[in-house]
Amino acid sequence: MELFDVYPLYNVTPISAKGIEVTDEKGQKYLDFYGGHAVISIGHSHPHYVDRLKKQLDQIGFYSNSVQNPLQYELATKLELLSNCEAYQLFLCNSGAEANENALKMASFHTGKAKVIAFHNSFHGRTSAAVAATDNPAINAPINLQQEVTFLPLNDFETFEKAIQSNDYCAVILEAIQGVGGLDEPTTEFYQFIAEQCRAKGIVLIADEVQSGFGRSGKFFGFQHHGIEPDIISIAKGMGNGFPVGGVLIHESFKASYGLLGTTFGGNHLACAATLAVLEVLEKEQLIANASIMGAYFKSKAAEIPQVKKVKGRGLMLGLEFDFEVTDLRKRLIHNQKLFTGGAKNKKLLRILPALNITEAQIDTFFEALKNEL
Numbered sequence: 001m002e003l004f005d006v007y008p009l010y011n012v013t014p015i016s017a018k019g020i021e022v023t024d025e026k027g028q029k030y031l032d033f034y035g036g037h038a039v040i041s042i043g044h045s046h047p048h049y050v051d052r053l054k055k056q057l058d059q060i061g062f063y064s065n066s067v068q069n070p071l072q073y074e075l076a077t078k079l080e081l082l083s084n085c086e087a088y089q090l091f092l093c094n095s096g097a098e099a100n101e102n103a104l105k106m107a108s109f110h111t112g113k114a115k116v117i118a119f120h121n122s123f124h125g126r127t128s129a130a131v132a133a134t135d136n137p138a139i140n141a142p143i144n145l146q147q148e149v150t151f152l153p154l155n156d157f158e159t160f161e162k163a164i165q166s167n168d169y170c171a172v173i174l175e176a177i178q179g180v181g182g183l184d185e186p187t188t189e190f191y192q193f194i195a196e197q198c199r200a201k202g203i204v205l206i207a208d209e210v211q212s213g214f215g216r217s218g219k220f221f222g223f224q225h226h227g228i229e230p231d232i233i234s235i236a237k238g239m240g241n242g243f244p245v246g247g248v249l250i251h252e253s254f255k256a257s258y259g260l261l262g263t264t265f266g267g268n269h270l271a272c273a274a275t276l277a278v279l280e281v282l283e284k285e286q287l288i289a290n291a292s293i294m295g296a297y298f299k300s301k302a303a304e305i306p307q308v309k310k311v312k313g314r315g316l317m318l319g320l321e322f323d324f325e326v327t328d329l330r331k332r333l334i335h336n337q338k339l340f341t342g343g344a345k346n347k348k349l350l351r352i353l354p355a356l357n358i359t360e361a362q363i364d365t366f367f368e369a370l371k372n373e374l
């Protein structure tokens with residue numbers, strides 16, 4: 001059987017990985033400054049992560065959400081502690097798109113309305129409502145277009161204020177730092193304005209922290225740079241360090257009822273063990289502080305390179321903008337310098353998403369490699 005051919009693949013075959021180093025079948029090592037789309041948060045095959053998953057698998061890997069699973073409570077408690085998000089309830093699922101799908105569904109249940117506001121260059125996933133709220137017509141099939149989504153420019157106060165006069169909206173969804181779009185951000189004033197307007201109008205504010213969450217921005221959540229409190233927070237990616245897991249933090253003012261949300265796999269024992277391992281390593285190794293310090297170091301090094309026109313992002317969710325398209329540069333970085341980086345919808349942007357335990361020496365290696373190719 002052929003694979004359904006939807007991914008343009010680099011000709012690299014990783015067979016093992018450790019920290020930020022990935023090794024292919026010929027023994028060639030690569031430095032991973034991309035983490036497989038921002039997924040690797042504590043480094044590949046972190047010993048504590050491997051150990052916790054192996055032990056869990058020896059005990060019980062899976063049972064569905066029809067029996068008690070104490071790991072879910074342990075996870076919720078640890079997540080509350082590290083994120084300082086105290087007024088929320090946790091629903092666990094399997095991916096970022098599913099997290100946003102559930103977030104949007106909860107907003108619609110809660111308000112009895114259906115329309116959504118999203119922003120230009122947003123990316124929220126590929127399922128029905130999540131993809132409809134994604135600013136990319138090419139990945140929206142006709143079936144997705146039955147959702148009613150209004151796309152607005154980021155940081156445009158007047159347009160936003162005008163749009164929400166209609167009283168039809170159940171949700172506003174936004175990324176604290178746009179990932180796939182290209183690292184643009186709402187200003188603090190704009191995010192606070194949105195939060196105030198949503199509160200005044202009874203619209204549910206959804207913070208999509210699928211990519212910017214779990215410490216990547218240098219705070220536990222990206223919105224915490226702006227002093228706001230969303231109604232719903234969606235999480236995935238770095239949460240499982242490669243184990244497929246997602247979730248939604250739902251404000252305690254939202255009422256749960258049996259059957260309202262559900263999933264077969266979500267919150268299973270292995271997924272909880274993976275997420276707990278990530279949280280434990282983030283805490284023990286102080287990786288959120290490291291993300292902030294290494295992000296500042298990365299930016300200072302980037303400022304020394306004349307070809308870099310702009311450095312975007314926060315913590316270790318970073319982008320280098322050039323005045324040329326980076327497709328070829330990315331290929332040369334992989335094949336000549338043995339270094340993984342990412343692209344974005346903004347074709348002139350190189351995306352940098354390393355594990356949060358990266359060191360100054362590894363960042364120095366990155367810049368040497370980049371200079372060689374520039």
Ligand SMILES: Cc1ncc(COP(=O)(O)O)c(C=O)c1O
Pocket residue numbers: 037095096097098100123124125126175179180208209210211212236237
């Ligand atoms: C901000 C954001 N939200 C949602 C998603 C979708 O996540 P997933 O691919 O796990 O469904 C992504 C994926 O890139 C993302 O960056």
